[in-house]
Amino acid sequence: MSAHHDVLGMAREQLSVAAKYLDLDAGLHQVLSKPMRQLIVNFPVVLDNGEVMCFEGYRVQHNSSRGPTKGGIRYHPDVDVNETTALAMWMTWKCAVVNIPYGGAKGSVKVDTKQFSRREIEKLTRRYVTEINMILGERSDIPAPDIGTNAQTMAWIMDTFSMQKGYTVPGVVTGKPVDLGGSLGRVEATGRGVIVATEEAAKTMNMNLGGAKVIVQGFGNVGATAAKIAEEHGATVVGISDAVGGIYNPKGLPIAELTNRYAGREGGIQEYKEAEKVTNKELLELDCDVLIPAAIAAQIDESNANKIKAKLLVEGANGPCTFEADKILHDRGIHVVPDILANAGGVVVSYFEWVQDLQNFFWEEDRVNDQLTKIMQRAYGQVDATMRQHKTDMRTAALIIGVKRVADATVRRGIFP
Ligand code: GLU
Numbered sequence: 001m002s003a004h005h006d007v008l009g010m011a012r013e014q015l016s017v018a019a020k021y022l023d024l025d026a027g028l029h030q031v032l033s034k035p036m037r038q039l040i041v042n043f044p045v046v047l048d049n050g051e052v053m054c055f056e057g058y059r060v061q062h063n064s065s066r067g068p069t070k071g072g073i074r075y076h077p078d079v080d081v082n083e084t085t086a087l088a089m090w091m092t093w094k095c096a097v098v099n100i101p102y103g104g105a106k107g108s109v110k111v112d113t114k115q116f117s118r119r120e121i122e123k124l125t126r127r128y129v130t131e132i133n134m135i136l137g138e139r140s141d142i143p144a145p146d147i148g149t150n151a152q153t154m155a156w157i158m159d160t161f162s163m164q165k166g167y168t169v170p171g172v173v174t175g176k177p178v179d180l181g182g183s184l185g186r187v188e189a190t191g192r193g194v195i196v197a198t199e200e201a202a203k204t205m206n207m208n209l210g211g212a213k214v215i216v217q218g219f220g221n222v223g224a225t226a227a228k229i230a231e232e233h234g235a236t237v238v239g240i241s242d243a244v245g246g247i248y249n250p251k252g253l254p255i256a257e258l259t260n261r262y263a264g265r266e267g268g269i270q271e272y273k274e275a276e277k278v279t280n281k282e283l284l285e286l287d288c289d290v291l292i293p294a295a296i297a298a299q300i301d302e303s304n305a306n307k308i309k310a311k312l313l314v315e316g317a318n319g320p321c322t323f324e325a326d327k328i329l330h331d332r333g334i335h336v337v338p339d340i341l342a343n344a345g346g347v348v349v350s351y352f353e354w355v356q357d358l359q360n361f362f363w364e365e366d367r368v369n370d371q372l373t374k375i376m377q378r379a380y381g382q383v384d385a386t387m388r389q390h391k392t393d394m395r396t397a398a399l400i401i402g403v404k405r406v407a408d409a410t411v412r413r414g415i416f417p
Contacts, residue, residue, distance in 0.1 A: 005298035005322065011086040013323045018399035021390060028407055035085045037061040041131035045124045048117050055124060057109040059132040061141055062088035065409040068139055069105035070095060070347060072146025072175075073153070075121075076296075079108035083297070087146075090318055091347070093402030094340040098379045100351045103406075105141050107132065113148050122156055129160040136161060138171030138358070144350045145175040147220065147296065151187065155180055171357035174350035183353035185368035186346075191225025191294075192369065193345015193376050194316045195233065197337050198290060200380040201312055205335060207289065210234030213250075215288040215310070217241050217280060218295030219263055222316045222343065226292050227255045235290070239283050243295075244268035246283035247275035284308060293320035300325045308334060315339040330393045338395035340402060341383050348375050 012033050019029045039059045044052050058081050061069040071091035074084075084106045092104030109128055113121055135141055145154060154176045162168045170181030178184060185192070195209075202209050214235045216227045219242040227237045236252040247253065247269055262269045270277050284291065284300060285307040293299050294316030300308065305321070305328035313329065314337045315321065321329065321336060329336050349372055356362050387397035 005301075006082070007086040007297050007319050008082040008089075010298075010319060010323050011089045014395065014399055015089070015403065017396055018403040021392070021396065021400050022404055022407065024403070024407060028410065031410065032063065032403065032406065035060045035062045035088055036064060037135065038081060038085065039132055039135060040081055041128070043127045043131050045120060045127055047120055055109055055111055055128070057107065057128045057131065058084045059107040059135060059141070060084045060088040060105060061135065062104040062106075063092045063406055063410075064103035064140075065406055065413060066096060066103055067101035068103065068137075069141045070102035070144070070350065071105040071107070072144045072346075073107040073109070073149050073157075074146040075109050075111050075113050075148030075153075077110060077112040079110050084108045087318055090340055092406055093399060094344050094347060096402040096405040097340050097383065097398050098344045098348055098375055099405070100348060100375075102142075102347070102351065105143075106146070107143055108146075111148075121153075125153055125156045126160045129157050130164070133161055133164055136172055138169055138354070142171070142350075142354060143173045144347070145221070150221070151175055151177045151182060154182075171354050174353040174357075176353070181353075181357050183349055183356055183368060184363065184365035185372065186349045186353055187221065188225045188229075189349035189368075189372060190222045190316070190343050190346030191227075192229055193348065193372060194222065194226045194292060194294070194314055194342055195229040196345065196373050196376040197342040197380055198230070198292070198312070198314045199233070200377060200384075201314065201335060201337050202290075204384060205312060207312065209290070212236070212289040213238045213287070214290045214292065215239035215283060215286055216316070217246070217283055217291075217293045217299060217320075218317065219258070219269055220294070222346075223292070223294035224255070224259055224263065226294055226316055228259070230290075230292075231255050238288055239278070239286050240269065241278075241280050241283050241295070242268040242270075245270050246278045246280055247272060248278050248283065248286055249275040250287075290314065292316050295320070298322050300329075302328065305329050306332065308332075310334065313337070315342045318343065326393065326395060336394055337380075338398050341379060341394070341398045344379065345372055345376060348372050
């Protein structure tokens with residue numbers, strides 16, 4: 001379903017809808033529908049057995065009107081330059097919706113990390129960064145983690161970039177380990193922000209997260225953290241999945257135990273026996289109040305959108321609902337909190353990390369979490385108000401705000417030369 005879905009087409013359709021509401025100038029619309037810069041690299045890595053293997057990678061910068069470009073680096077076998085471009089475009093809108101001073105970018109390498117050793121992934125990372133380092137920089141383009149990468153990957157990126165500069169540049173990448181200039185709270189930030197958005201949505205729907213039945217698709221950083229924090233807020237997580245498959249128990253699942261004993265191991269969370277095994281597809285259609293897709297794009301489309309039972313759907317992943325699914329979900333009265341709002345907590349704390357790195361002054365975790373919550377609540381309120389004003393769905397409202405901020409910045413700066 002997802003591997004060959006046209007996510008760039010999906011991102012452009014979303015932009016067109018917002019452009020209509022904004023009565024956006026045709027030339028400006030054209031500019032925003034394209035990435036400002038796409039770099040495609042092919043590079044060799046010497047594997048542990050001495051063989052040479054060639055990898056393809058990308059770094060796409062979509063728009064820098066509001067500041068340096070920002071966005072994660074993804075390691076996944078299905079990536080391509082178009083998907084990376086769509087993800088870069090979403091980063092532009094995401095940073096604008098939460099009003100942080102960045103444009104959007106995304107990077108990726110076509111690789112199944114499970115097939116390679118830690119040493120091979122380190123070499124791949126260092127060579128990939130070397131191939132794209134001329135467009136990276138703490139003032140120009142700042143990567144972060146995404147699917148298949150983590151704090152260790154970011155440490156290698158920081159080290160590689162710094163070795164080539166001749167001095168340490170912590171601000172060139174975020175999501176670093178805390179002892180190398182990372183921020184407290186960054187690992188949990190995306191999942192934490194997803195739950196802040198869920199709570200804000202619940203308030204407007206006369207629902208309570210405490211006591212609600214929650215299903216989370218995905219048990220990576222975002223899904224596992226969202227599930228954990230939902231549980232802390234008194235919700236019952238009845239279903240969850242990883243790349244292997246899902247598990248369901250209407251009485252609830254022990255998130256900490258799943259994290260400590262099953263996640264990332266052979267067989268995954270399905271090895272936990274006190275639950276019914278389901279597929280990733282079946283999981284989405286089970287009975288619940290809140291559904292949090294936190295895996296990959298295009299999981300909910302025209303084939304299953306009419307089978308979703310949740311009243312509230314909060315997008316932890318980027319692009320989990322297709323353009324067609326959006327219409328069906330809206331007609332069915334299911335409230336969708338869109339990715340560019342719901343999962344913005346990650347890049348918000350990346351922004352805090354970058355500010356801390358530039359100032360060499362580090363914050364306490366409470367300050368990080370409080371500021372994150374404030375920004376998420378403020379953005380949620382603005383998007384909610386725009387949604388009511390235009391009588392539209394929440395994705396369109398978020399895009400209206402995000403696209404308008406980027407368009408306004410472009411117009412005010414003027415077109416060079
Ligand atoms: N990869 C994350 C996202 O999709 C985080 C990006 C960042 O922190 O720069 O939002």
